[in-house]
Amino acid sequence: MSLTADFTGKVVLITGAASGIGRATAIKLAQTGAELALGDINTLALKETLELCRPASKPDQIPMILAYDVSIASSCNEFVNAVLHKFGRIDCVFNCAGINPSSIPVEEVTDEYWDKLMNTNLRGTFNMTRACLPHMQGGSTLVNVSSVCGTNPVANFSVYCAAKYAVIGFSKSVALEVGHRGVRVNVVAPGYTDTPTNVSVRGGVEAMKRTAESVGMKRMGTADEIANVVLFLFSEQSSYMNGAVVDVDGGIGMFG
Numbered sequence: 001m002s003l004t005a006d007f008t009g010k011v012v013l014i015t016g017a018a019s020g021i022g023r024a025t026a027i028k029l030a031q032t033g034a035e036l037a038l039g040d041i042n043t044l045a046l047k048e049t050l051e052l053c054r055p056a057s058k059p060d061q062i063p064m065i066l067a068y069d070v071s072i073a074s075s076c077n078e079f080v081n082a083v084l085h086k087f088g089r090i091d092c093v094f095n096c097a098g099i100n101p102s103s104i105p106v107e108e109v110t111d112e113y114w115d116k117l118m119n120t121n122l123r124g125t126f127n128m129t130r131a132c133l134p135h136m137q138g139g140s141t142l143v144n145v146s147s148v149c150g151t152n153p154v155a156n157f158s159v160y161c162a163a164k165y166a167v168i169g170f171s172k173s174v175a176l177e178v179g180h181r182g183v184r185v186n187v188v189a190p191g192y193t194d195t196p197t198n199v200s201v202r203g204g205v206e207a208m209k210r211t212a213e214s215v216g217m218k219r220m221g222t223a224d225e226i227a228n229v230v231l232f233l234f235s236e237q238s239s240y241m242n243g244a245v246v247d248v249d250g251g252i253g254m255f256g
């Protein structure tokens with residue numbers, strides 16, 4: 001796919017940029033002239049993303065990277081302050097940091113599992129949104145990640161579903177709050193996407209094959225295919241989309 005959007009001069013923050021969908025989005029944006037500020041809890045993998053972005057980045061546009069935990073509000077505030085110090089503005093935010101789910105019956109869910117999923121997938125999205133919005137001017141955009149599990153109930157995924165449904169409610173409410181300022185907030189809801197962590201939580205290659213078979217298109221999505229939609233939501237091509245949830249799931253979500 002050829003990209004028509006040009007992000008030259010735009011400052012883009014991505015959380016969860018060290019792997020999967022966040023990394024794919026960073027690499028794609030590096031090819032469009034964006035100034036990137038990449039965050040993740042995993043320092044080593046974040047450095048790998050930086051190296052993957054480097055060939056496409058202009059010499060004066062090497063991405064800024066910072067390791068931090070999205071579930072800690074003060075760390076998010078520090079990250080945003082560092083970005084403002086370096087670039088002076090924030091145009092696009094992709095809240096992508098998240099924990100993919102394990103299959104656990106609700107009676108067996110531990111407090112630790114609840115806290116880990118909620119604090120990363122939901123509180124992390126809130127923390128970064130709250131930290132960034134005061135600095136976002138008209139024309140800027142925010143994209144949050146939900147899931148096919150945020151639009152459909154799935155047995156044994158109750159905590160993940162709770163977090164991802166909540167991301168949608170949160171994003172739509174914030175879209176109503178800031179739309180009058182010309183700031184847009186949208187959600188991307190991926191289906192089964194072939195990313196490193198997803199492979200491990202799904203329990204190996206055979207389980208992945210079964211998963212792919214259950215999708216209308218008989219394959220999993222790629223991180224690149226999700227990134228394409230994120231770039232569209234960031235771009236002027238989606239200028240009248242606000243509070244939207246875009247399913248990118250090969251059709252799997254159609255019948256619940």
Ligand code: NAI
Pocket residue numbers: 015016017018019020021022039040041042045068069070071096097098099100120121124145146147148189190191192193194195196197198
């Ligand atoms: P991934 O595991 O490949 O990447 C997630 C990144 O988030 C990792 O680099 C990880 O280190 C980072 N992260 C985790 N906790 C963090 C924290 N507390 N602070 C900062 N960074 C943290 O995952 P993937 O598959 O790329 O997923 C990205 C997002 O998309 C997640 O929110 C996930 O729930 C969502 N999603 C993924 C789907 C899939 O099939 N892969 C399907 C639907 C939604």
